[in-house]
Amino acid sequence: MNTGNTDKRTESDKPQFEMQHVYVKDISFESPYAPEIFQQKWEPKVSIDLNQEHKILSQEAHEVALMMTVTVKLGDKEAYIAEVKQAGIFTVRNFSNDQLDHFLQVFCPDLLYPYLRESISNLVIKGGFAPLYVAPVNFEALFRKKKAEQA
Numbered sequence: 001m002n003t004g005n006t007d008k009r010t011e012s013d014k015p016q017f018e019m020q021h022v023y024v025k026d027i028s029f030e031s032p033y034a035p036e037i038f039q040q041k042w043e044p045k046v047s048i049d050l051n052q053e054h055k056i057l058s059q060e061a062h063e064v065a066l067m068m069t070v071t072v073k074l075g076d077k078e079a080y081i082a083e084v085k086q087a088g089i090f091t092v093r094n095f096s097n098d099q100l101d102h103f104l105q106v107f108c109p110d111l112l113y114p115y116l117r118e119s120i121s122n123l124v125i126k127g128g129f130a131p132l133y134v135a136p137v138n139f140e141a142l143f144r145k146k147k148a149e150q151a
Contacts, residue, residue, distance in 0.1 A: 016093040017103070022115055025065060026085035029123045033077045038128070040074050047071045050137065054104045060091050064108040066116050070124070070132065082123045082132075086116040105146075106139045113137060 031037065049069045054062055065087035072079045090108050092100060117134045124132045 013094055015095050015099065016091075017107075018091040019111060020061070020089040020091055022086070022088045022112065024084060024119055025087040026067075026083070027119065027123065028083040029080065029127050030078075031080040031127055031129075033079065034128070037074060037077065037079045040077075042130075043074065044079060045073045046132075047073075048134065052105065052109055054108075057089065060093050062090050062092060062104055062108075064088055064090060064104055064112060066109055066112050068116055068120055068134070070120055070134070072129075072132075080124065080127050080129060082120050082127070084116055084119040084123065086112050086119060088112050102143065106143045109137075109139045113139075 047070070049067075049071075051067045052065065053067070054064045057063055065085055067085045068083070070080075070082045072081075088108060088111065090104075092103060095103060113136070120134055121131055124130075
């Protein structure tokens with residue numbers, strides 16, 4: 001009798017994902033020219049550097065981390081430097097190598113990025129500066145670009 005189910009995999013064979021933990025791994029804020037910097041006209045030059053890494057913790061557990069450094073200058077003086085390394089532990093089962101690569105470089109960073117943006121914004125505000133809006137990132141486009149460059 002045909003039940004219409006052509007997927008022969010059992011539930012335990014199907015790809016599975018679980019976000020175990022999200023945490024700040026490293027955080028830093030400096031304002032080397034405070035309080036003088038607050039007396040200057042606010043015409044900032046903003047530079048943002050974003051990187052990601054991942055580490056295998058066990059056969060099924062991976063740590064994915066996003067690192068962002070925001071440097072804001074007024075003229076040649078740094079108003080502030082905010083750095084955050086936001087990480088998460090993800091459990092993944094039954095992914096092919098290609099699926100796992102995509103998952104760790106696109107899906108996990110997509111989940112972590114809002115936490116990273118919030119941490120950066122909070123640091124800037126606590127440093128006495130106006131809120132900083134950090135634009136969304138298309139991790140899928142970055143992943144595809146990286147794959148195209150490798151090909």
